[in-house]
Amino acid sequence: MDALYIEVKGIVQGVGFRPFVYTLALKNKLFGWVNNDDKGVNIHLEGNSPNIKNFLDELKKNPPPLAKIDSISVKNIKIKNYNSFEIIKSETTSNKSTIISPDMAICQECIDDIKNKNNFRYNYALTNCTNCGPRYTIIKTVPYDRANTSMANFEMCDDCKKEYENPTNRRYHAQPVSCQKCGPQITLFDKQNQILATELEAIKEIANKINSGEIVAIKGMGGFHLICDATNDKTLKELRKRKNRPSKPFAVMFKDIEQLKEFAEISIKEQEIILSKEKPITLVKSKKNLLSFEVAPHIDRVGCFVPYTPLHIILFNYLDNPIVATSANLSDEPIIRSKDELLKKLGNVVDFVLDFDREIINACDDSVVQVVNDELMVLRDARGYAPTSLKLDKKIDKKILALGANQKSTIALAFEDNLILSPHIGDLNSLTSMEYFQRTIKTFESFYDFRPELIVCDKHPNYESVKWALNQDIKVVQIQHHYAHVLSTMAEYKLDEEVLAFSFDGTGYGDDGNIWGGEVFLANKRSYKRVNHFKYFRLLGGEKSIKEPKRVALSLLFDTFSLEEILELKIPTVEAFLENEIKLMHTIWQKGLNAPLTSSLGRVFDAIASFSNIVQTQSYEGETGLQIEMAYNNEIKESYSYELIDGIISLEKAIKQIVKDNNKELICSKFINMLVEIVLDISKSYNLPIILTGGVFQNRTLLELITKKLEENKRKYYYSKRVPLNDGGISIGQIYSQS
Structure with missing residues (x-):
């Protein structure tokens, strides 16, 4: 008989990790307990040595689908002679370091639930479980418990509670778990903020509006989308006019992969990514003349995605065509989170708004990716992928905050051996964007009880993020923009050697005060020399x-x-x-x-x-x-x-x-x-x-x-593949120079 104390760190909360451990322990006839704390998951395990070995092997090889294990530490302890295995209450420590899980697209089992007429979640548009649904966008702080999310005010009905408390159910401790009876509700509003319909009738009615050529807004997981028929030239011209967006491409959501293939040419790898658990917007080659020319004028690529929430899936039951689904925001501003803000800012753009009363705490845009050399390349790191965590080779002795660039802004944090990249914030060209930037910093500080001891930023004197950094009473280090690009790629691959780096982009403040963007460096983690x-x-x-x-x-x-x-x-x-x-x-x-x-x-x-x-x-x-x-x-x-x-x-x-x-x-x-x-x-x-x-x-x-x-x-x-090689990865590079 052996006894072990196991600490698991990484993305291990809100992903069904404790019920997975519980089931695995029962399967291997082991005793003890599992719980969450601010650092991750802790396991006390007692039993026969071969059974413990089987447990650890499976834990490492086949964790839950949304989990990402960064480390497992195991130590021998005294036997306490437990006679059962239990999931016990979460603990709170003074040192938060558990990694926040990104939001995930609806899983197939939840799709089956909302399509099954005999299931009490039939046609319920906010269904989720431990394998899917919102995480980052509803959480205020860790640990990831319902009381710390925007679901705190929704009291579970008996049916939901039974699932939530059953360790063998996939909704065990799924914090946003709810149903039609006890959960958030769907409401359709006109632009005068008057209620027109609720629940399924609201979804049917907004589908009718889309089919008849109206421009509407629908709340997604991390913010609102502006939505209209992607085959309707007249409507799309009107959307471009109202949005003052002459030719920038729109993303298109398709009912399913079969419909998408009618409108675009996709490779096996592209299909795999489009249907992945993240379901990002994927840039693919469009087929001519099927979608409206106004979707992506003068280019042969289109950003495609498929429904990633139950609301989208139900909506497509009543739609005739694919839909344009573009972020609802003003130019240079972040995606809008609330109906009232949307009506205030885009009341002249949309005709109707479909809302639900689960608050979006942290806005999060859709991720954008493409396939290069038959591999995923992330262009905008957001829903499904972000927050993104990387591991440093060694622990650092200070807490570092990096502020990224002015365009495609992101922030990054480093503490202990963790390097965490925020979701895409956007361009810092407006007061609203700067407020969102500062709110994101506060959000991540709250997640980890994080108070930076060092701030790293760009060298550009007119960047708003630089001005903000220099206004804090904290030590600041400034890193040249194109060198930070190089470092971000080095961080992704944990490189600590001399490299020849081609850093090519649109703009960045150079060491000589000129605007750089076509640079060749000899560089390492600590220094660089511009050679061409x-x-x-x-x-x-x-x-x-x-x-x-x-x-x-x-x-x-x-x-x-x-x-x-x-x-x-x-x-x-x-x-x-x-x-x-x-x-x-x-x-x-x-x-x-x-x-x-x-x-x-x-x-x-x-x-x-x-x-x-x-x-x-x-x-x-x-x-x-x-x-x-x-x-x-x-x-x-x-x-x-x-x-x-x-x-x-x-x-x-x-x-x-x-x-x-x-x-x-x-x-x-x-x-x-x-x-x-x-x-x-x-x-x-x-x-x-x-x-x-x-x-x-x-x-x-x-x-x-x-x-x-x-x-x-x-x-x-x-x-860079996993970290954006555009300015969205700059903050990771800035931090890597100091780690």
């Missing part, structure tokens, strides 16, 4: 040039040709300006008036979009990259010329060649091929592992071409 960068060029009109690719292209022309030569060129960029505008821009360029210097490869993509007449003015970030990728033709093997001179990557020769080509496919293909050659060329000078990071590498075509060539050359390389 794209030659500086001017952003004519500053931030205005980000919206107008023609300005970036014109600046590159000024660097390459005389004003007289430019005025003679018969190319789309020149034709996009009046002659006197070009002359004015030339004066701005010469004098450097509101024309900061940049090395940004993201801006070079903009210029290529102008040269090839894809767009002269863009309406959303990344539009040029998406369209250049769409125009790429893998039959075209040629590339443009470039020069590497004293660490400077000069594109002057390329610009001279580009103005002679007047074919969109040719320009885009030769440009992408040139970038592949630049990476390979520079890599040859260093016998080091290679890192590819920054938003430019979200371009699937570019990344797959480069990685294929690196493999052919037997070069070791890394790029």
